[in-house]
Amino acid sequence: MSIRILLVDDHPVVRAGLRALLSGFEGMTVAAEAADGAAALKELDRLQLLGEPADVVLMDLQMGTGMDGVAATTRIRSREAAGEPAPPVLILTTYDTDADILAAVEAGASGYLLKDAPPDQLRAAVLAAAAGRTALAPEVAARLLDRIRHPQPALSPREVQLVELLATGLGNRAIARQLFISEATVKTHLVHIYAKLGVDNRTAAIAEATKRRIIRAQ
Amino acid sequence: MSIRILLVDDHPVVRAGLRALLSGFEGMTVAAEAADGAAALKELDRLQLLGEPADVVLMDLQMGTGMDGVAATTRIRSREAAGEPAPPVLILTTYDTDADILAAVEAGASGYLLKDAPPDQLRAAVLAAAAGRTALAPEVAARLLDRIRHPQPALSPREVQLVELLATGLGNRAIARQLFISEATVKTHLVHIYAKLGVDNRTAAIAEATKRRIIRAQ
DNA sequence: GCCGGAATCCACCAAATGGTTGACGCCGGG
DNA sequence: CCCGGCGTCAACCATTTGGTGGATTCCGGC
Numbered sequence: 345m346s347i348r349i350l351l352v353d354d355h356p357v358v359r360a361g362l363r364a365l366l367s368g369f370e371g372m373t374v375a376a377e378a379a380d381g382a383a384a385l386k387e388l389d390r391l392q393l394l395g396e397p398a399d400v401v402l403m404d405l406q407m408g409t410g411m412d413g414v415a416a417t418t419r420i421r422s423r424e425a426a427g428e429p430a431p432p433v434l435i436l437t438t439y440d441t442d443a444d445i446l447a448a449v450e451a452g453a454s455g456y457l458l459k460d461a462p463p464d465q466l467r468a469a470v471l472a473a474a475a476g477r478t479a480l481a482p483e484v485a486a487r488l489l490d491r492i493r494h495p496q497p498a499l500s501p502r503e504v505q506l507v508e509l510l511a512t513g514l515g516n517r518a519i520a521r522q523l524f525i526s527e528a529t530v531k532t533h534l535v536h537i538y539a540k541l542g543v544d545n546r547t548a549a550i551a552e553a554t555k556r557r558i559i560r561a562q
Numbered sequence: 563m564s565i566r567i568l569l570v571d572d573h574p575v576v577r578a579g580l581r582a583l584l585s586g587f588e589g590m591t592v593a594a595e596a597a598d599g600a601a602a603l604k605e606l607d608r609l610q611l612l613g614e615p616a617d618v619v620l621m622d623l624q625m626g627t628g629m630d631g632v633a634a635t636t637r638i639r640s641r642e643a644a645g646e647p648a649p650p651v652l653i654l655t656t657y658d659t660d661a662d663i664l665a666a667v668e669a670g671a672s673g674y675l676l677k678d679a680p681p682d683q684l685r686a687a688v689l690a691a692a693a694g695r696t697a698l699a700p701e702v703a704a705r706l707l708d709r710i711r712h713p714q715p716a717l718s719p720r721e722v723q724l725v726e727l728l729a730t731g732l733g734n735r736a737i738a739r740q741l742f743i744s745e746a747t748v749k750t751h752l753v754h755i756y757a758k759l760g761v762d763n764r765t766a767a768i769a770e771a772t773k774r775r776i777i778r779a780q
Numbered sequence: 781g782c783c784g785g786a787a788t789c790c791a792c793c794a795a796a797t798g799g800t801t802g803a804c805g806c807c808g809g810g
Numbered sequence: 811c812c813c814g815g816c817g818t819c820a821a822c823c824a825t826t827t828g829g830t831g832g833a834t835t836c837c838g839g840c
Contacts, residue, residue: 355678361579459573513766548731561772
């Protein structure tokens with residue numbers, strides 16, 4: 345009775361890699377693959393019908409196309425209430441952004457790994473997830489702890505949204521139009537943001553937000 | 563006589579995936595793997611000593627640790643002059659950023675693929691590279707053509723320096739002090755930078771410079 | 781030897797941004 | 811039930827930024 349895994353990633357190369365690595369481990373089988381969240385939900389049902397439901401979902405958080413990882417995680421976890429199988433979801437992604445991690449954890453993910461993780465970290469995480477335990481990559485755990493130790497005044501969701509638009513290079517007026525609020529409100533938000541980030545202008549706010557991984561610069 | 567490939571990528575998962583995919587193709591063998599550019603050069607020499615030099619190098623452009631892809635490509639391609647084996651370099655990466663593509667091509671890469679490419683595109687590209695031909699992903703080719711149609715003026719070294727400080731969040735006065743120039747000069751530089759980047763304010767300049775990989779956001 | 785680009789500087793004016801104070805409705809925790 | 815945080819808006823003012831049109835030096839290429 346091997347651990348049955350559902351792979352969800354939009355990169356064929358990564359799927360092949362995970363399949364190769366996982367099937368090399370004792371007691372693990374890749375039961376199915378999906379390229380995005382929607383396909384993942386379908387596969388989950390299909391496996392259920394076959395009488396061999398997935399034990400763990402291993403999923404990328406950001407997928408270029410289709411339903412994204414956070415949404416998919418929420419959907420999968422919420423199946424429990426309906427009496428359907430809701431396997432633990434393990435996130436495997438490239439970035440360790442605060443916002444991403446938090447979103448994943450809130451959505452009910454039971455682990456968060458980085459793609460450059462060594463294979464045995466991957467193995468350990470899958471085992472932990474299958475056993476109902478939680479597994480965070482050291483880097484991710486460190487980041488969460490750091491959060492707790494140095495409680496940085498958190499930006500409100502609205503403020504994060506502002507910062508994202510800031511980083512786009514939009515002016516206050518343009519931001520106001522985007523969000524359907526007045527320019528005055530934008531300025532108020534900015535003042536709050538500056539205070540929370542400990543800066544005094546918009547470019548510094550972007551720099552600080554990037555450093556704190558509140559936003560991601562590609 | 564199979565095509566011998568050297569894999570260079572810092573993600574174990576991706577290496578495993580490429581290895582799995584490539585060894586599934588007729589006439590291709592993964593001769594060795596490396597996690598960064600420095601290791602790749604060592605492997606190249608090692609394979610040479612074994613009497614079975616690599617025919618193609620398949621490399622990620624951005625590597626978190628160690629020598630990066632562009633540097634490695636330059637080094638590999640420049641071996642030809644020394645009479646050492648200089649196999650064609652195929653870039654396989656996540657982003658299709660203008661600056662990245664250009665840097666890779668200038669460094670002598672003979673192909674540029676995206677990681678979400680379907681396996682047979684990968685296969686075709688490796689075959690092309692081994693045959694001494696060039697292979698660009700359609701998206702990449704389109705981007706290059708666009709570049710040629712709309713040539714983008716390059717920033718001068720001094721201007722790049724300005725942009726770097728800009729992204730730090732410094733004001734004009736602070737930048738002027740940092741560079742030991744007058745505030746007026748800073749403003750002049752900024753006007754030039756805006757013109758070259760096609761923007762009209764400093765935050766947009768940062769966004770654009772980041773997008774073009776003129777500066778790197780951590 | 782002339783031309784152009786890079787880098788430096790100045791002045792002036794218009795516009796955007798930042799800082800302050802005050803205000804309102806909503807919601808959730810103590 | 812009251813307080814505090816969030817999100818919204820307004821008016822006012824100081825500062826910073828952006829835009830324009832010059833000017834100078836230095837350098838390298840044609």
